Amino acid sequence: MTPGRTEAEVVLRLDGITKRFGALTANDAVSLTLRRGEVVALLGENGAGKTTLMNILFGHYVADAGEVEVFGQPLPPGNPRAALASGVGMVHQHFTLAGNLTVLDNIRLGTEGLWSRSYGGAREKVERLSRDFGLAVHPDAKVGRLSVGERQRVEILKALYRDARVLILDEPTAVLTPQESEALFATLRKATALGLSVIFISHKLHEVMAIADRCVVLRHGRVVGEVDTHATDKGALAALMVGGELSLPRAEAREPGAVLLRLEGVSTPGRGAAPGLQAVTLELRAGQITGLAGVSGNGQAALAEIVGGLALPASGRILVKDTPVTRWTPGEALARGVARIPEDRHHQGSIADFDLTENAVLEAYRTRFSQRGWMNWRAARGFAEEIISRYDVRCPGPSTRIRLLSGGNMQKLILGRAMAGGPKAVGPTIILANQPVRGLDVGAIAYVQGQLIAARDRGAAVLLISEDLDEIMGLSDVIHVMSEGRLSPAFARGTMAARDLGLWMAGQKFEDAHAA
């Protein structure tokens, strides 16, 4: 983008970085250069080794081989302090902030000598940086009370406060709304105009095309390509990333079957800022994918809790195959063939320090994998191995702790667990897929979506909750929109343009319908 960019000085050089975790080679002789004032995107699938590489650069991990050079000086390995001192600042994907401390305290932590007494000018500097880079955030607010977008601004301010010249952003947009992402890009443009350099880790192609000057593609820990973004296109990048041409699956139309689950006039109380459900009536039919579109936080979570048995409606009825249910708990839902792919795979979907076998049998260990109160670990392990091979979960083996897996592989295990059917191994009849592909790379997205379609074709009723309209429109047979706890009528596939759905999402159409 900038003419003569190639003459700019090299600020960062990674040379032949190799890192292994047990049997897994996360980085295999990776080399990379970064010049002054440029944005380099590090693109790759989940598990391609992007985060590991940056953690080595920043000193969280020690590489097994290879060297890091910043501004021509070699960087001692495994020392975040040295990385900071040399001008490298990192914005971690999982923020490293202390929630009970204020923004200012988080920013100045570790910047003064521990034995010095005062913080001269910290507030002024933070305020000046906020202004210069367009990072609005209140210095005295407790970080625990900030939104995700604001927390990210604090992370960036932390790096800038330390006079970072190289900013590393690890999947910065994974947690942001489109508007917040735009604001982030504006900040990054300001930063590069001031001579900073940025490494932007992402697996979202359109973002890489929008912000990066150059793009380094990683696959299975190896650099498989390095291209100028203005000399390529999304398709070529995607092909590099997954190693072949790839298109996302689209569901073909199909005749729906009987109603398997029906919510009738279901209402729930609101919780804090999150609205409750307002007399929601929803039908899930066999052999049909019901898409639920809407901006996050408009009652989707409450609806998912009702369907999954985690919450009971304050009023209204739940009918399974035309019979009203009297008891409705997660166990009851599982027993009636509801399979869940939870929104938050880290907290609801898995237990981080359990291994893959234990996680695989979480929903069925009392029925399928135990006899007279004793666990049948042999069967459990066999089940885990079956999921691992059938659903292509990349891992060293079934006794790996699940926290060591990348997001995509974790999701594949959860998907496999859901598809293999809960307590009775009959396969699910109702699949609750809440944001099933959030944070996944292209390859994993295609895979998960393909599996949902396959389940539908086997006769399952799928409820797909997503904030991604493309995903909703590509997969769903019928589409509902949620806004402030209200549910729109069902729209058949292809009858609604994205723009109209957007108006429903904004709540405007609800008011029109109400007025009419």
Place this chain on the structure above:
Amino acid sequence: MSEIIDILLSASFWAAVIRIASPLILATMGELICERAGVLNLGIEGIMVIGAFTGWMAVYQGMPLWGGVAVAMAAGMLFGLLHSTLTVPFGLSQHVVGLGVTLFATASASFAYRLMLPEVTSPPKIDPFRPLDIPILSDLPWLGEALFSQTALTWAAFAVAGIVALMLYRTPLGLAVRAVGENPAAVEAQGLSVTGLRMGAVIVGSGLMAVGGAFLTLSAFSSFFFEMVNGRGWICVALVVFGAWKPGKALLGAILFAAFDALQIRLQQTELGVVLPYQLFLALPFILSILALILMSRRAEVPAALMVPYNKGER
């Protein structure tokens, strides 16, 4: 009822409250520093015994009183080093290590006592700290007796509470200690040593606990008995929770507990003491503390990384 009011109005009652609170304040501040850094130190009970014993023994062997305090502190720090080595770099269970340190420290004190004084039937006495005579203030009516006739170690205890509060909230060191108990990864990402901060906090905190124990032998009593710490360490662990991990509130909690304790001693000598079994009075401060704990600690912000060992480089 009027008897209780009489007790509450007497100057000697309040003097006793402050005296009883002093060791609790010292040890509570020690525990608070440890927990703020993310380490639960259940070695506190044993470390207080060690402090009581070593401080007393040092003075008995001819050291000055402040020398005894210093020896107690050093001994406590040594056990703090043991505790933190096992819990921080090795990441062992803080419960198991803490209880182990308590047993080890208590037994060590007993062992050293038998070794150094093999033929003594009743423990020898030392000349303890005397109440300071502060001009004007000590001569005030009522207040002089209630507040200003305390030993130097009591003044030190209150000073320590102030210093801990200042350190935690007004210095970069305190910020780092609080942060390491909230999110060690954040501290690491800022280039500070999680291990160093946590070990330092445990060692200094253990030193304060030992001084709290030494208060018993060097200021409250003039001799050493094996049972003298008598659960005060556990009370301090509860006081930290009661104080919602804040030094000011924890200080108030220590004074409150001391007031219950001083009250029950005096109630035993009233008519009530004839009617009711004395064990009931002994239990009173604990019962009231539990009630206060339930009421006070509901909305406390627990250090998020308390009892979570930090392993560098692990995902």
